[in-house]
Amino acid sequence: MQVYSIPNSIKKDSKFTFCKGCDHGVAIKIIAEIIDELNLRENTVAISSSGCSVLLYDFLDIDCLEAPHGRACAVATGVKRAHRAKGEEKFVFTYQGDGDFASIGLGESMHSALRGENITAICINNTNYGMTGGQMGPTSIMGQLTTTSPLGRNKEYHGFPIKTAEQIALCEGTKFSARVALYDVKNILKAKKTIKKAFECQLKNKGFSFVEILSSCPTNWKLSAQDSHKKIAEELTKIYPLDIFKDTIDD
Amino acid sequence: MIEKSLLKGNIAIARAALNCGCSCYFGYPITPQTEIGEFLSLEMQKRNLAYVCAESEIGAINMALGAASSGQKVMASSSSCAVALMQETLSYAASDELPIVLVNVMRAGPGQGYIYPSQGDYNQATIGGGNGDYKTIVLSPSSVQECIELTYKSFYLAQKYRNPVILLVDGLLGQMAEPATITQNPYPDIDTSSWRLDGAKDRPSRNIHSLEPNQNKLNQHVLKLYQKYQQIEQSEPDWEEYLCDDAEIILTAFGTMARSAKAICNHFREQGIKMGVFRPITLYPFPYKRLRELSFKAKYIIDIEMNMGQMLKDVRLGVLSNSQISFIGKPVGDWLKKEEIINAIKNIIKEQYASI
Ligand SMILES: Cc1ncc(C[n+]2csc(CCOP(=O)(O)OP(=O)(O)O)c2C)c(N)n1
Ligand code: SF4
Ligand SMILES: [Mg+2]
Numbered sequence: 001m002q003v004y005s006i007p008n009s010i011k012k013d014s015k016f017t018f019c020k021g022c023d024h025g026v027a028i029k030i031i032a033e034i035i036d037e038l039n040l041r042e043n044t045v046a047i048s049s050s051g052c053s054v055l056l057y058d059f060l061d062i063d064c065l066e067a068p069h070g071r072a073c074a075v076a077t078g079v080k081r082a083h084r085a086k087g088e089e090k091f092v093f094t095y096q097g098d099g100d101f102a103s104i105g106l107g108e109s110m111h112s113a114l115r116g117e118n119i120t121a122i123c124i125n126n127t128n129y130g131m132t133g134g135q136m137g138p139t140s141i142m143g144q145l146t147t148t149s150p151l152g153r154n155k156e157y158h159g160f161p162i163k164t165a166e167q168i169a170l171c172e173g174t175k176f177s178a179r180v181a182l183y184d185v186k187n188i189l190k191a192k193k194t195i196k197k198a199f200e201c202q203l204k205n206k207g208f209s210f211v212e213i214l215s216s217c218p219t220n221w222k223l224s225a226q227d228s229h230k231k232i233a234e235e236l237t238k239i240y241p242l243d244i245f246k247d248t249i250d251d
Numbered sequence: 252m253i254e255k256s257l258l259k260g261n262i263a264i265a266r267a268a269l270n271c272g273c274s275c276y277f278g279y280p281i282t283p284q285t286e287i288g289e290f291l292s293l294e295m296q297k298r299n300l301a302y303v304c305a306e307s308e309i310g311a312i313n314m315a316l317g318a319a320s321s322g323q324k325v326m327a328s329s330s331s332c333a334v335a336l337m338q339e340t341l342s343y344a345a346s347d348e349l350p351i352v353l354v355n356v357m358r359a360g361p362g363q364g365y366i367y368p369s370q371g372d373y374n375q376a377t378i379g380g381g382n383g384d385y386k387t388i389v390l391s392p393s394s395v396q397e398c399i400e401l402t403y404k405s406f407y408l409a410q411k412y413r414n415p416v417i418l419l420v421d422g423l424l425g426q427m428a429e430p431a432t433i434t435q436n437p438y439p440d441i442d443t444s445s446w447r448l449d450g451a452k453d454r455p456s457r458n459i460h461s462l463e464p465n466q467n468k469l470n471q472h473v474l475k476l477y478q479k480y481q482q483i484e485q486s487e488p489d490w491e492e493y494l495c496d497d498a499e500i501i502l503t504a505f506g507t508m509a510r511s512a513k514a515i516c517n518h519f520r521e522q523g524i525k526m527g528v529f530r531p532i533t534l535y536p537f538p539y540k541r542l543r544e545l546s547f548k549a550k551y552i553i554d555i556e557m558n559m560g561q562m563l564k565d566v567r568l569g570v571l572s573n574s575q576i577s578f579i580g581k582p583v584g585d586w587l588k589k590e591e592i593i594n595a596i597k598n599i600i601k602e603q604y605a606s607i
Pocket of ligand 3: 051097098099124125126127128129130137
């Protein structure tokens with residue numbers, strides 16, 4: 001019988017501070033479970049970023065460092081390399097928003113992938129700048145209404161969104177790149193398996209691993225939790241397909 | 252006996268960094284500091300240390316931020332307009348209390364300016380271009396030998412106070428070769444085990460962050476930083492006095508400009524004029540107290556800089572006497588010539604020293 005339990009790597013006194021129905025909580029919980037299963041807690045430094053993901057250290061009971069907006073992959077590079085200079089391999093992963101990873105931080109993100117930096121980046125794609133109140137971001141889809149695209153995203157006026165996982169897969173230093181979603185149990189389990197694989201890529205010292213998580217933002221989408229998940233399942237996955245775009249871990 | 256060899260300022264800094272155990276370097280090319288990164292690229296790789304040719308200065312300084320969280324000695328180097336790109340992260344590092352040594356070998360600005368010599372980044376370094384109430388320790392060498400000694404001191408102070416330190420170097424000095432000795436690092440290593448991030452093993456987890464949604468806590472945090480800055484201001488001001496004891500005229504200058512000032516001082520001393528030179532070595536904390544003491548005997552304080560008068564305002568803050576404060580400077584290019592400065596000084600002091 002499966003009994004619900006709080007993962008060891010979640011702080012016992014942590015309170016859920018995300019909006020109601022937000023997928024951030026699920027994402028953090030499965031990451032914590034994987035950290036427990038791979039026994040990484042005592043050897044990990046996590047990098048949080050600016051955005052709704054910033055409070056990662058309020059939930060995870062592991063060593064955490066906050067990066068300036070967009071710079072998580074550069075900060076993670078420094079952490080990883082510094083410990084290596086002492087002859088120690090730490091497990092280092094980032095937890096970033098889509099704006100953080102793919103807009104302001106695209107340079108740092110992509111160059112970490114190109115260098116084949118042996119870190120793992122997790123990107124919560126909620127198709128907007130959530131924390132600042134739902135502005136149009138690099139992943140906002142065509143027609144999406146946001147506070148800065150009040151008439152809907154339009155290719156002539158705003159240009160195109162980025163398919164982050166596909167782009168990162170193109171970098172030679174990337175060994176694993178995938179997109180997952182959390183809109184039902186089946187997908188949550190699949191997401192967990194995928195993130196675990198990305199973590200193992202780093203543990204095998206193979207290079208850059210990346211997982212983009214299509215994630216709900218009921219507050220800024222102005223939808224209920226259920227309708228947000230429906231939107232992901234029926235609309236977003238058509239534009240942002242769930243797939244593994246690169247897996248050369250065992251090559 | 253330790254041999255002196257002909258060393259360029261940039262190489263001296265790089266060698267001193269290696270010599271005192273700097274294990275992480277991050278940079279991006281910009282003249283006139285590129286040789287630091289070029290020299291370290293091979294030396295650090297040979298030793299399996301951390302070296303990344305970053306994608307930008309923003310990348311470099313954020314790698315330094317991450318590396319600093321490991322408690323090791325971390326350095327980045329850059330120049331002027333590119334140091335401007337790093338300001339956001341310096342503010343983070345100050346708030347996070349992470350030790351980073353940043354070398355700025357200055358070029359001329361504003362904007363891209365050019366690679367001409369200038370001391371135009373005094374304000375950028377001492378006031379800082381990052382947001383919020385924070386301070387960066389700033390050290391200013393005036394010789395290649397001092398580049399070595401102040402590199403050691405930068406790493407020491409950075410870890411002692413858990414704060415970013417800027418080594419502010421004149422472009423001229425970075426490029427200039429003169430005899431110097433790679434001395435031993437005189438400072439002890441600081442234990443970083445109480446705060447560094449290296450995995451929550453046999454201890455509670457730690458986190459380092461600057462975000463603080465609770466306003467009381469944020470207030471407390473800044474007040475705590477300011478207690479530290481107060482302690483730095485009390486313990487760390489450093490300066491050089493040259494013939495200041497009986498000086499009626501005090502020249503103030505930092506970096507290599509102080510070398511010219513000493514030569515000029517000698518010139519006036521030969522004519523029986525009681526002149527001295529006061530050279531701040533720590534630009535933050537500025538040695539206000541000592542300058543104030545000296546100024547009570549001085550009729551004239553003459554500040555000389557290769558900029559439009561950036562240190563001048565600290566000189567003004569320091570001097571509480573009735574001394575007349577004047578400024579001689581030029582923003583960019585060939586260093587002010589000895590004769591130019593002498594004539595300018597004569598002009599300033601002619602009423603009191605009519606015989607000159
Ligand atoms: C340099 C900088 N620019 C802007 C901001 C303001 N800001 C904070 S979070 C954020 C957007 C975050 O969006 P995303 O990365 O998608 O994360 P989300 O909140 O959607 O999870 C912005 C613009 C900042 N903190 N720093
Ligand atoms: S704004 Fe959106 S992403 Fe942020 S916590 Fe709320 S629902 Fe989640
Ligand atoms: Mg977002």
